[in-house]
Amino acid sequence: MRQIVSDSFVSRNGKLAGVYVALRLSSKRPFTYPAMRTMAKDLGISLRQVARALKELEDEEFILVKRNLGRSSVYSLNL
Secondary structure, eight states: OHHHHHOTTSOHHHHHHHHHHHHTOOSSOOOBOOOHHHHHHHHTSOHHHHHHHHHHHHHTTSEEEEOOTTSOOEEEEOO
């Protein structure tokens, strides 16, 4: 989480989404699968902003994304 927050190349929304994903993880469950609509509502940003933030985090290799057609994607931190 510290790496995401301190990275100057990650936008404000990217940092929000990264912290959101990180806070939903645990040692027993190192992945999370919130719907983007849920993330947008919880973070107070638009659905499109969530999509951009997650793409940014994936491009910067902070998170790994497993996409599931018709279902929520699965997110984990790239440690």
